Structures are given as C-alpha cells and as structure tokens.
Amino acid sequence: MELLDPAILLQLLISGLLAGALYALLACGLNLVFGVMRVINLAHAELMLVGAFSAYLLYRFFGLHPVFSLVIVVPAVFFFGYYLQRVLIERVVGQPLLSSLLATYGVSIILVNIGLLLFSADYKSVPAMQGSILFGEIAISKPRAVAGLISVALTLAIYFFLERAHLGKAVRAVAEQPQVAAICGIDVRRIRMLTFGMAAAMAAAAGVMLAMIYSFSPISGADFIQKSFAIIIIGGMGNFAGALYGGLLLGVVESYVAGFSSSQWAEAVAYLLLVAVLLIRPTGLKGTAYVK
Amino acid sequence: MPSLLSIRGLEVAYGAVQVLFGVNLEVQTGEIVAIIGPNGAGKSTVIKAVVGLAAVQQGQIVFDGREIANLPAHIMPALGIGYVPQGRIVFAQMTVTDNLEMGAFLQKDSVKRRQAVQQVFEQFPRLYERRHQPAGKLSGGEQQMLAIGRALMMNPRLVILDEPSLGLSPKYVDVIFDQLLALKQQGRTLLMVEQNAARALELSDRGYALELGHNRFADSGEKLLANPDVRRMYLGGA
Numbered sequence: 001m002e003l004l005d006p007a008i009l010l011q012l013l014i015s016g017l018l019a020g021a022l023y024a025l026l027a028c029g030l031n032l033v034f035g036v037m038r039v040i041n042l043a044h045a046e047l048m049l050v051g052a053f054s055a056y057l058l059y060r061f062f063g064l065h066p067v068f069s070l071v072i073v074v075p076a077v078f079f080f081g082y083y084l085q086r087v088l089i090e091r092v093v094g095q096p097l098l099s100s101l102l103a104t105y106g107v108s109i110i111l112v113n114i115g116l117l118l119f120s121a122d123y124k125s126v127p128a129m130q131g132s133i134l135f136g137e138i139a140i141s142k143p144r145a146v147a148g149l150i151s152v153a154l155t156l157a158i159y160f161f162l163e164r165a166h167l168g169k170a171v172r173a174v175a176e177q178p179q180v181a182a183i184c185g186i187d188v189r190r191i192r193m194l195t196f197g198m199a200a201a202m203a204a205a206a207g208v209m210l211a212m213i214y215s216f217s218p219i220s221g222a223d224f225i226q227k228s229f230a231i232i233i234i235g236g237m238g239n240f241a242g243a244l245y246g247g248l249l250l251g252v253v254e255s256y257v258a259g260f261s262s263s264q265w266a267e268a269v270a271y272l273l274l275v276a277v278l279l280i281r282p283t284g285l286k287g288t289a290y291v292k
Numbered sequence: 293m294p295s296l297l298s299i300r301g302l303e304v305a306y307g308a309v310q311v312l313f314g315v316n317l318e319v320q321t322g323e324i325v326a327i328i329g330p331n332g333a334g335k336s337t338v339i340k341a342v343v344g345l346a347a348v349q350q351g352q353i354v355f356d357g358r359e360i361a362n363l364p365a366h367i368m369p370a371l372g373i374g375y376v377p378q379g380r381i382v383f384a385q386m387t388v389t390d391n392l393e394m395g396a397f398l399q400k401d402s403v404k405r406r407q408a409v410q411q412v413f414e415q416f417p418r419l420y421e422r423r424h425q426p427a428g429k430l431s432g433g434e435q436q437m438l439a440i441g442r443a444l445m446m447n448p449r450l451v452i453l454d455e456p457s458l459g460l461s462p463k464y465v466d467v468i469f470d471q472l473l474a475l476k477q478q479g480r481t482l483l484m485v486e487q488n489a490a491r492a493l494e495l496s497d498r499g500y501a502l503e504l505g506h507n508r509f510a511d512s513g514e515k516l517l518a519n520p521d522v523r524r525m526y527l528g529g530a
Contacts (some may be wrong), residue, residue, distance in 0.1 A: 166402065169386065173394045176383045183343060183377065184442065185369035201392040219335065 013252060014140060018148025020251020022213075025151040026206040026224060027231035027243040028158065029199035035238030036175040036195045037093045041098040043107035044228065045221030048198045050077055050111065052126075052216050053067040053119060053208025059126045059211075064209050066128055067146060073208055074201045081200025085193045093192060110219065115218025135141035148244040154205050155244055158198060162240060172196055175238070230270040234277045236287025238239040245285055249273070296321045296356060296450055296481055297342070303350035304334070304341050311337045313505045314351065319450065324472070324482045326513065328489040328526050331500035335485040336378060338502070339452050342483075343368050343375045353377070356449070369398050374443030378454035378485075380435040382442075384428030388419055391427050391438055395445030405445075412441035433464025440471065451475065453484040457491070469495060489526050493517045501526055 030044045054073045058064040064072075088107070092100040130145065132139040162168040173181040174191045180186050210216065227250065235246025250270055258266035277284060297319040304312040311334045319325045328333045338344035342353055344365035353361040354369060368375060376394075384389050392409045399405050413420035416437045422430060427438055436456060442449055456472065457465045469491055475482060476495065486492035493499045493513040501509040507520060509522055516522045 166397070166400075166405075169390050170397055171395060172386060173383050173397075176385060177381055179345060179365070180377055180381045180383070182365040183345070183368060183375045184394045185366050185396075185446070186394070187364075187366045205381070 008259070011138045011140075012255045014138065015144065016252035016255025017248055018140070018144050018251070019199045019255060020248035021155065022146040022152035022206055022209055022247075023227060023231055024247025025155050025202055025209070025243045027247050028155055028240055029202035029206075030225075030228050031232045031235070031238060031243040032158075032202075032240055033196060034222045035230070035240065035282040037089070037173060037192050038097075039089060039093060039104065040097065040198040041089075041196075041199070042101060042104040042225065043111060043197070044104075044203050046108045046111035046115075046209065047077060047081065047203035048207035048224060049115060049216065049218060050080075050100040051204030052211040052220075053115065053124070053218075054204070055209075056119075056124050056126050057148035057207040059128055066126055066212050067150070070205060070208050072152070073203050077204035078197040078201035080197075082193045082197035082199070085196035086189075089196055090189060090192060102165055112218050112221065119180055119218055121219060123213075125215040126211040129212055141213075143212040147212050148267055151206065151209055154202065158202060159240060159244065167194070167240050181206070183261055229272050230274045233284055236284030239284070242286030249285075295319060295354075295359065297483065298354045299338070299351070300354075300449045301351035302338065302341060302353065304337050304346050305349055306346075310349075311505050312341070315502065315505065316507055317500055317510075319481060319483050321435045321449070321481050322474050322479055323497045324495055326351060326489075326492040326496040326499045327424060327483070327485045327502060328487075328492060328499055328516075329508070330526070331487075332504070333502040334505040335502055336454050337505075338482065339454055339485055343373060343452060356388065357417055359371075369395075369448070371444075372449035374446065374451045376436075376443045376451070376453040377454060378458065380439045380459075381409070382427035382430070382435050382438050385426055388427055388430070388438060389423045392419075392442055392445055395442035398446065408445045408447070412444055415444070416441055416471070425511075429463070431464070433460050433467055436464070436468055437471065440468075450481045450483060450494035453482065455485055455487060457486060457488050465491075490517065 026048055030041060033039055033041045051073050055066040055069045058069040058072065059066065078235055088103060092103045129143040131142050133142055162171055170181065170186045171191055174188050176187060178188050231246040231250055232243050234249065235242030250273060251275055254266040254269050257269045295318040298380065299315060299317040302312050302315040309368060315338055317338065328382060329335050337346055344363050348361040353375065360371065383394060389409060392412055393405055396405045398410050399404060418434055419437055419441060422434065425433060430438065454521050456468050463480050472482065472495055484492060493516050496513040497513065498515045500507060501516065509516060509519065
C-alpha cells in the first residue's frame with residue numbers, strides 16, 4: 001500500500017471523521033452533564049448500550065432498521081434519563097464528587113447486570129446494512145457513513161439548541177450560575193432533568209449507531225467511557241463544542257494511526273493524545289480553567 | 293393602603309447559626325427603601341429570605357397580599373419581584389443580549405422578550421453598544437448595569453438590590469446611583485441593601501438600620517441621616 005497516496009490519505013481522513021462523529025455524540029452528552037451539574041456520569045456508556053441492545057431487539061424481532069429504531073429509542077431513553085435525574089441524580093448534585101461517582105457507578109453496575117441477565121456476555125451485532133459507497137477511488141462502508149452523518153446531525157442539533165433556543169440558553173445559564181438562573185425564573189431542577197434526559201438520549205443514539213458498525217456485549221461500556229473521558233479532557237471539561245472537536249480529532253488520529261501502523265496502536269492513541277494535550281494546554285482545547 | 297411587601301418577625305438561621313431575630317420591614321408601592329448596617333447585621337439575609345434564597349424559620353413575608361416565605365426562587369419573577377444579586381453576577385459566557393433574555397425566561401413570546409431587551413437598551417445605552425459581547429468581558433460597572441437590566445426584564449413591581457455599589461470604581465458608583473435615581477423617577481419600587489449607607493439614605497424614602505439581626509432604627513431617609521446615633525453607628529461618626 002502506497003501510504004502517501006492522496007486518495008488513501010483522504011480515505012483515512014473521511015473514515016476518521018465518521019468514527020469521530022460517533023465519539024463526539026457520545027462524549028458531548030457526558031460533557032453536557034458535567035458542565036451543567038458537575039456530575040461525572042459513570043453510567044454514560046451503559047446508557048449507550050441500552051441504545052445498542054434496543055436496536056438489536058428491534059432488529060431481531062421486528063426487523064426494524066436501526067435508523068428507524070432511533071425514532072423509538074431516543075425518546076424512550078430521554079424519558080428514562082429525565083426521571084433517573086429526578087429520582088437519583090438530583091440527590092447528588094452539589095454534593096462531593098465521590099457521591100455522584102458512586103451513585104452513577106451504581107447505575108452502571110445495575111445496567112450491566114440487567115444486560116448480562118437478558119443477553120449473556122456474548123457479543124451481538126445488527127447486520128442491517130452492508131456494502132460500501134464508492135467515490136472514485138475512495139470507498140466508505142455504508143453503515144459507517146450513515147452512523148457518522150446521523151451522529152454529526154444530532155450533535156449539531158443539540159449544539160444549536162443550546163446556542164440559540166430560549167430553553168437551550170437556560171441550560172447554559174444553569175450551568176454557569178444556578179442560583180441566579182433560578183431567580184430569573186428558571187426551574188433549575190427541571191433544567192437538570194432535561195439535561196440528563198438529553199445526555200442519555202445522545203448516548204442511546206450513539207449506541208444505536210454503534211450497533212450498526214461494531215459487535216457489542218453488556219460489558220463493552222468500559223472502552224467507550226474511557227475514550228469519552230479522554231475526549232472531554234482533550235476538548236475541555238464541561239465545554240460542549242470542545243467534546244465535538246475532541247471526538248473528531250480522536251477519530252481522525254486513530255484512523256491515521258491504524259492506517260499507518262496497526263489498530264492496536266490506534267487503541268492507545270487516545271491516551272497519548274490526552275497526555276500531549278495536558279502537557280501543552282492543561283484546560284483542553286476549548287476549556288477554561290475550572291473554578292469551583 | 294396595605295404594603296407591597298411586609299416582613300414580620302423574620303427569623304433565619306444558617307445551620308446552627310441564627311442570623312435574624314425577628315426583623316420587621318415594610319415597603320410601599322413607589323418607595324425606595326434601604327437596609328443599612330455593619331457587616332454581619334443580616335442585611336443581605338433579609339432580602340435573600342424574601343426571594344427564596346435563604347430558608348425562613350419563623351415569621352411572615354407577605355408580598356402583594358400573598359404569603360411568600362419559603363417559596364422557591366424561580367417563581368419570584370412571576371410574582372413581580374426582580375432581584376439583583378450581590379457581586380454583579382452575570383452569565384459570563386453568554387452575550388449581553390442573552391443575559392437580558394434570561395431575565396425574561398418566563399416570557400415565552402420572543403417578540404415581547406425582544407421589546408423588553410430594547411427597553412433596557414434605552415435605559416442603558418452602554419449595554420446596547422456591547423450587546424454581542426460575552427458578559428464576562430464587561431467592566432464591573434457594566435456588569436452591574438446588566439444585572440439591573442436583567443432584573444427589569446419582566447417589568448417587576450418590586451426590584452430588590454443586594455449591595456449595588458459594592459466593589460465598583462468611584463466613577464461607576466456614581467453611575468449606578470444615577471441609574472437608581474432614574475428608576476425612582478420612573479416610579480419603580482426599590483428595596484436595597486447598601487454598605488454605602490449615606491448615599492443609600494440620601495436616595496431613599498425610608499431606611500432600616502439593622503444591628504446583629506435586630507431592627508435598630510427605622511425612619512425616613514432624611515431623619516436617619518440627621519440622627520446623631522445613626523451617624524455615629526452607621527455613617528462613620530462624622
């Protein structure tokens with residue numbers, strides 16, 4: 001393989017951006033929860049797997065294509081997250097970080113074990129789509145293209161909601177100054193329910209997309225939560241756009257490393273990138289210093 | 293005529309530490325009322341209790357005929373109470389315009405929200421010039437104007453200000469007091485806590501001097517300024 005062939009470089013770039021978009025969708029939800037309520041959600045990757053297994057069940061028993069199962073799974077997991085916030089997470093907001101780590105770790109353990117009971121530890125996949133799309137010399141796998149594009153669309157939709165919509169601005173106001181937001185008439189608890197619901201829905205959507213590409217089991221969450229942490233630290237803790245850039249950056253770098261050496265190295269690159277960013281810019285690409 | 297705001301026997305404690313021991317206070321529509329007192333007198337706690345940011349143990353807070361003690365902070369704008377927090381707290385990463393829009397969060401009609409933003413810009417032209425900038429980039433005085441403007445967005449019947457001149461440069465202290473005077477001339481009702489007691493009393497119709505969580509003096513602004521005891525205890529002796 002001629003590595004410096006521009007077609008191959010472009011191929012690696014595109015497949016990296018598509019994979020990175022999926023990472024970004026996942027990591028943005030994690031960062032949104034951290035940004036708004038200073039809670040690190042250790043169950044975020046399990047919420048993603050709820051999406052993946054839902055897509056699996058809907059495909060297996062109803063023949064529903066994952067792209068269409070989004071319409072069911074995303075709202076369902078939104079409401080699950082909305083009420084999980086109300087029942088559990090709200091109690092640990094503003095508490096020492098250990099409380100929220102333990103609470104969300106508990107949710108993660110519960111979800112993993114429900115998954116093991118229902119599905120065993122065997123790997124599942126959703127082979128709903130095969131084949132590649134050809135653009136001249138460049139071939140992009142269809143499921144990866146669809147997953148990447150839908151991930152970009154969803155991430156941008158949430159981004160513009162936060163930037164432009166009246167309710168989205170209220171989410172940012174609560175993230176910055178919860179007490180002052182309250183005195184402006186914003187029901188802070190409700191905004192936190194909305195936030196956790198959105199983050200859970202983003203994770204589930206990422207899970208549905210992931211199900212089209214990878215095989216997964218109830219214990220697959222660990223790899224993804226670790227990469228998501230690397231991404232939000234690279235991008236800047238609590239910064240939504242930072243997680244978007246961090247995800248795309250990691251996808252592209254992994255793609256080139258896998259292309260030029262091996263996929264084993266690509267697995268390690270997230271952490272090398274993390275160390276590099278921390279050395280050069282400790283607050284992350286888009287981050288500002290975290291002031292408590 | 294019943295008072296717009298009536299506080300009777302207010303007691304507030306933070307944990308085991310009691311801060312207010314039965315404070316009484318009245319605000320009539322159209323008045324400017326100042327609460328003065330040294331640090332630790334409980335001035336800010338009185339208004340925090342009114343707006344739902346401090347839990348009330350005992351006593352009544354009646355606004356416009358309705359008991360509001362221990363109601364959550366987020367319903368205050370709907371009741372007609374605007375609040376300017378101490379330390380000119382703005383949403384630093386959001387633009388000036390978005391900060392103001394948040395002041396009218398409960399106004400779902402975006403056209404009316406924009407009209408309210410325009411009215412604040414007419415009152416504070418400086419904010420209009422900086423409308424696209426993140427609020428964190430503004431000077432301290434501009435941030436205080438923004439915090440006041442944000443509190444005006446729902447056209448409240450009572451504006452409560454916690455130390456509006458605290459930490460500002462002398463030039464901006466003048467600007468903020470001029471703005472408060474302008475609000476008075478527009479017929480707004482203001483309740484403020486102010487460490488700059490002399491200037492606050494000059495502007496106010498009435499004042500309350502607190503001492504260690506108790507009412508000490510209550511009178512018109514002029515009479516308090518002329519009272520030798522008040523001058524000695526609260527105005528630096530002169």
